[in-house]
Amino acid sequence: MIDLAPSSSNEFDLTFSGVTKFYGAVIGLNDLTCRIGPGITGLLGSNGAGKSTLLKLASGQLRPTQGEVRIGKLKTTSTSAKRLLGYCPDVPNLYEEMTGEEFVRTMCALHGFPDHEVRDRTQAVLQEVGMTDRAKRKIAGCSHGMRQRFKLAQALVHDPQVLLLDEPLTGIDPGGRQEINELLFRLAEKGKSILVSSHILHDIETLADQILVLGRSRLIASGSLAEIRRLLDDQPLLIEIIADDPRSLAAELMAFGQVLGCDIQENRLRVRTKNAPDFYARIQDLVVMGGQRVRQIQSLDEGAEAVFEYLQQGKHSS
């Protein structure tokens, strides 16, 4: 079993035991065994990798074809387990006719709290997600970022032990991301188990202590950020540079030992390197000292698809 829980066992650990999920003949998740404990765990994978299937199994919306998913001793499909779960789905629509406050209050009341507690919890959670001043606004008129925050609020309003967040940072501006990250850090400090999915490595990097990487419905890597990074650092990185004189820049870069190859298309230069930090330092030297004019540099390999490809290659070569 892959164990991402810090202590040996916890009352509210989320446990997948040999979980396989088929949708007819199509496999959604293949033989997943892991335990997720307190703290923030990142779930990384490209579209169709099985992230949403995993989260739907964890939130009890789907039943596994084989194996079982539990929170502590409770099956996630049970009503009791849902009291311990907060789920923020990756859906664009909410109850559009409601205000944000009405939405969160209704979701809270559906947990069976008395009226005064519903009111107090709603106000507290809206404050926590930074939506108190916009709580009276109709959801139909809210931006994507505001909807994300209301969705997060409904997932938190009953103070769950396990929080499942499906792409929660999509559409949120950098300032908002910082606020949400801080909120999640605070919840993690209180001992909550938080599983956050994303298809962007950077989103997960800044948040998670532990990472699960899914690819083609399988768990292909897991561990701390440093462990995942170590796996990635052994793989070459593809970087695209837009420069005024890509040919002379390519010649200078090829003299640098860490560059494995260059490809020039008009003013675009694509470089494959096996040591990204040294490469970026070298580029900086060439721009500052060598007089090269570089307009844009971007890594083409930060998406989950590339990470998945790297990890797959690593698996095959080892």
Next chain:
Amino acid sequence: MNSLRAFKTLLRFSFLRLFWSVNTLMVLLPVVGCFLFILRRGFGKMTPPEKAFDAFSTFLVFVFSSFLIPICALGFGTTALGSEREDQTLVFLLTRPIPRWQILLAKILASLPLSCGIVLTSFAVYCVLVGSVGLKAFLIYWPAMLGMAVAYVSLFHLFAVIFRHPTMLALVYALFIELFVGNLPGSIKRLAINYYGRSLIYGLGAAEGLKTPRGFEGIPAAQAYWILAGISGGCLLAAFLLFQWKEYRDSP
């Protein structure tokens, strides 16, 4: 935390969401249309009263029970759960600590008073407009109208449990398949709720001299009641069983 309180919240939420939806307006439009038709037709002024009863019963068979009742039923029955699926908001209910059967029960209980209320209220208003013949028709036919409304609501809830876009399918079913199948010769017409509704109306109206049209082979009213009750119970049972086990992947 209290399960009963959660259920009551869901019931109230579902009822208000249906009541304040555009569906209420869409259902009331044909109701008003029929109101105007009855005003213009002047059933109450027809003589002798037997002729008025006959003409009003024919209106009830071909307009009220074939068109208005299915529209009222699908306006609320299909959308109670169907709108949650189409809007992808069902996930917010499925992840609350409410058993699935209670979610469906709340949706059914929210839609039944609206559908049946509009059906019976509009029927009563039409009967009052028609006069003494109308009042007689109300006392004879209201159980038939109620039975049909419940059967349609139950069937459309089953549609909503099975299909991702149930409203369009229910509309096609109610306005085309029901009418078409219900008027086919032979035993295939027994597949339509409308057939049992007509059997009830002709059966109950016979005591007042209502003649069954040539070519229509109805069944006795008592039998039609039982079959409508069976359809309602069967559809609801199937809906509960399917909803308990079905996995919804409506989200993108």
